[in-house]
Amino acid sequence: MTLILSWLFILVLIVPDLSSSLLHCPSRCHCDDEKLDVNCEEGHLDVVPIALNPSIQRLVIRNNKIRIIDSSVQFYSELTLLDLSFNYLFNIPDRTFARQNKLQQLHLNHNKISAVSNRTFVGLGELLVLNLRGNLIDLIEPMSFSPLTKLEELNLGQNRITSIGLSTKGLLGLMDLKILYLDDNRLEVVPPEETFRPVDKLAELYIGTNSLNMIRDGAFSVLSELTLLDLRSTLLSNISSGTFAGIENIKCLNLADNRFQRIPTKPLEILRRLEELSIGQNYFETVPGNSFRGLSNLKRFELRGSLYLKRIERTAFQTNTNLESIAIESNKALSVLEEETFSGLLYLKHLSLRNNGFEQLDENMFSWNSLRTLDISDNPINCDCYYSKLLHRLQTTNRISYNATGCPHHLPDQWECEYILDKNKNLISVLVLAVAIVTAIALTFYRFRGLLREYVHNGCKNKSHVAGGVSPVIGGDINRVDYEKAITEDDYVIRQSNLYSNQVQPILNGYPGYMQQNNIYYNKPLPITEL
Structure with a gap:
């Protein structure tokens, strides 16, 4: 009896909490009143629920079937995060978020929104992150984001914005903006200086996957605090020495998936503080020596998916002695990696040469002092003594985590390799001696070629003289017969x-x-x- 009374007492204590939370939580949603968090991801909702706890701070309704935002959002004035991504929203009525003055993150990405105006985001004075990626926006009207005075990140990627559709005053009011995504739109030129001037504190600009073809000199000069520039997939075949004028302090640059036929060494040379460079999927066949001269602070380098790359020369990274991570991957035509290519990189910790066309890799290519991870898998490696020595070195160096290509047949062991090496040394010695003898004989003939020619010439004369019945003059010089x-x-x-x-x-x-x-x-x- 005492046990039953105890259970009843516990139920009396927890039922009010149940009635205030679980009883109002829609099916397939997770409601946490302690964390003030509601997650209705993939809940098949077609409207925003209105019976939730009014004090919730995080509301996630991703992957549902919501087509319109009505006044129901106004019931949750304590929200700091609202995620309505991957729904079917076509438009956002004016002043929808007028009461969300505590909202810091608004995710409306991957919907069907086609336009925004300067009344769309009224009330969001504390908003820090606005995600509109993957919509149908083709026009950014003047001062569309002017209510967002504290906004730091704006994602407009994967829309239909053209060079004309982005007004010169479209970014006006975003004085604290640090990150801007304009990638995967329909831009044909880099927006003019007047467009970027209101956001001159910008630190990261993503403008890749647009048909830019060329970039005028000083196009980014107003963005003097820029640290990251993404220009991947912009159909660039060349850049000039003035392309990066004014943004010499950038630390990260992505030039992958363009049409460069050679490494743009000269334009890159002014980027003295560059730390990360990605330059794969281009048309160049060789990475020549000193390709990245001037980039003395470069720490991370990526070269992936270049169909035409065949060779990396030994001194390619000679001036980049601070490199810590190199990823050269999925370059199927890349078969030549000269000896000691990475041996001078004393700070190199992570090296990936996965999925290339290397048939031979030598242990002398690497600097073993600082190396921590090495990936040489998925290469058509010859299972010879060079590879055997490399694997032996990796297996006996405990501090290196490695991933290597397996050999389908017998891999020679250390004793076999020493025998083959001695045999090759003897053969080479014989060949060297033979070449030396032939060379000495050739040089001797060349040195005394005049005497030999005179000897042969006089011999022929004497034979002809005797054959013609002529005797040498008695008492005279036998070598002087007229x-x-x-x-x-x-x-x-x-x-x-x-x-x-x-x-x-x-x-x-x-x-x-x-x-x-x-x-x-x-x-x-x-x-x-x-x-």
């Missing part, structure tokens, strides 16, 4: 008679005296032939 054309006997006599016309020549045995010197007698003149 040849003349064959002449007749009469011509020979006349020529000699002219030479000695001033002297009386004795005749003996029918021959002049000059032909009898040294007791040499000729029966007839000796014809000399020319070679």
